[in-house]
Each structure stands twice: as structure tokens, then as C-alpha cells.
Amino acid sequence: MKTSFRIAAIATLVAAALTGCVRVQIDLTLTPEDTVDGTMVLALQEGIGELLDTTDAEAAEQLFGETTASFDGAVVNKYEQDGYVGQKVSFDGQPIGNFALDAGDFTISRDGENYVVNGPVDPNIAAGGADIPDSAQMWLSVTFPGEVTEHNGSREGHTVTWDLTNAPAELHAVGGAEATTDTPSWLFTAIGIALLLGVAIVLFFAMRNRGAATAPTRVTVSQPKPVGPQPSISTPPEESKIK
Structure with missing residues (x-):
């Protein structure tokens, strides 16, 4: 059964109806085995629960519970960070064919040696054209096993990230399906x-x-000592024989 991410729709509707802030962060890691590991943060700004006459945690559960329950074997933990309250969902080994976004025909498929991420993910579609508040935080990141060859988001290494509040009409990325090291x-x-x-x-x-x-060899020739006149040795005359 196809897992449905109702993230864009939920985030936009909450932002429009409650005039509050939402944080939606999806991090998907593709593996060479045609599966996806990942985490999803689905959270509301503190104080939203009071507007619904309930707690923040219960408001998050009501809004996001259907999405988190759609993952087989997923681990759901409380999320409380930076003034946001909600849920953090962690999952491993989900088949790539099980991913879609209600806000468009978003798909992850394999084409030979590459993974292809494609499809429109426009949060305004889900809200019937309602404007998304500037304070909304909505990101989608996809990490490929190999080198990224095409994308229209922002890339860091093998990861492509889109800000869904200011994303192109159709997300697109192509990356290697086999692990490589840049x-x-x-x-x-x-x-x-x-x-x-x-x-x-x-x-x-x-x-x-x-x-x-190659340096010339200098030969030193010793000069003979000058020969001066030899001192004469005078022989004293023989003394006369005394007769």
C-alpha cells in the first residue's frame, strides 16, 4: 500500500487556519537496495493547542497521527525543540515505491544506475491557493548513495534540499544509486x-x-724558490810553515 505523506496539506491548513507556525522537516536517505531510511519532524509552535482548547502534544497528534501511523515499523518519539512541539518519526528499509506526497505526484524511482526524484510539491495546492506564512518551516532533503548529477534545489555533497515554502513548481533531482565517495x-x-x-x-x-x-679544475703549480747568489766561502790562506 502506498504510504501517503499528507505533510504539505497538513502544514498549509494548520498555518492558514490557526495562523500559527509549523515545522515540517523530511530527511530521506536512499540506499542501493531500493529502500529509504529517514526521519520526519512534524511539529507545531507552542501555544497552538490552547487555540484548539487542548494541549500542544494532543493537537500535534490529531494533525499528524494519521501520517506517522502509515509507516510499518516506524519509531515515533516526542519532539520538543526551539519552541516547537510534535513528533519525530524514524523509519528504515521502506520501499522507494511507497512514497508520495498528497500535494502532488511526487515520486522516487530507479532508472538503471540512478535514482530519480520528480514531481510537483507545492504546498499551496493543498490549501486551495492559500498563502503560506513566512514563519512556516518546511524542508525536504534527499540523500543519494552516489553523486548528484541533476537537481533544482540546494546541494551539499550527495544531499539535495528544497525549501518547500519557496520551492520550484516541480522538484527534480537525479543521483547515483550505488555508493560512491567524492x-x-x-x-x-x-x-x-x-x-x-x-x-x-x-x-x-x-x-x-x-x-x-662541469666546473673547471684549478691546478696549482708550485713555483720554485728563487735562487740567489750563494754566499762565498773563503778559505783562509794557509799559514806559512814556520821553518
């Missing part, structure tokens, strides 16, 4: 610098050795 650009820069330094060092020593080998 090589950071700084690594290529570091490798290039290292190679240049290595070449420079090799050239330096090569030129140095070449210069030493």
Missing part, C-alpha cells in the same frame, strides 16, 4: 602542489650536481 577538490590541489615541489627539488639538485661536474 574526492574533495582540495585534495587535488594538495597533490598538485606536492608534485610541483617535488619536481622543483629534483631540478635544483640536478642543476647543482651538473654545475659541480
